[in-house]
Amino acid sequence: MRLTSDSFQHRERLPGEFAAGVRTGDGAGFGPNRNPHLRWDDVPAGTKSFALLLIDPDVPTVPEMVGKPGVEIPVDQPRCDFTHWAMVDIPADVREIAAGSCSDGVVPHGKQQPNGPAGSRQGLNDYTGWFAGDPAMRGDWQGYDGPFPPPNDLRLHRYFFRLFALDVERLDLPSRFTSADVLRALHGHVLGETAVYATYSLNPGVKG
Helix, strand or coil: CEEECCCCCCCCECCHHHCCEEEECCEEEECCCCCCCEEEECCCCCCCEEEEEEEEEEEECCHHHCCCCCCCECCCCCEEEEEEEEEEEEECCCCEECCCCCCCCCCCCCECCCCCCCCCEECECCHHHHCCCCCCCCCCCECCCCCCCCCCECCCEEEEEEEEEECCCCCCCCCCCCHHHHHHHCCCCEEEEEEEEEEECCCCCCCC
């Protein structure tokens, strides 16, 4: 399979249009948060559905440092994954997701019925946990919510779009599923996989 996008080039910067966070003067605030365009082809024979994950593997592991004045998060700090999108049961005849068709704007408490291809299901992203302690924002964050890396992070973050072609029409998942649930459920059902990634940073000193 091959996965491409009209919204960004593989290994290059994601435009701020598709991010949840953008630079606002000397700081950062919420951005347009539109999902980027995606297109795929060369699908394996026998494909009955697709699953899509968007994961940032460059998230700091010391949350107390995030956004702390006068502190910079070092490049070599250990990192962990942060899921920005988990969508499954994408019908086998779908080959494209239009920009902005699944997300357009940040919704406090999360999108409860995010848009997606007919028949698809969208799981929780990791803003669910990040905002759990914030009464103004906490909730079940479902569907696409884009990059908002710490402005004081010295590492350029990567955002991997992973698409799986599956031999089942519907994955066995709980109603409030996560990317970890998806990875467990698709085991033994993958006919093909492809991925592209974009980069993003809110630190004006980080290049690349």
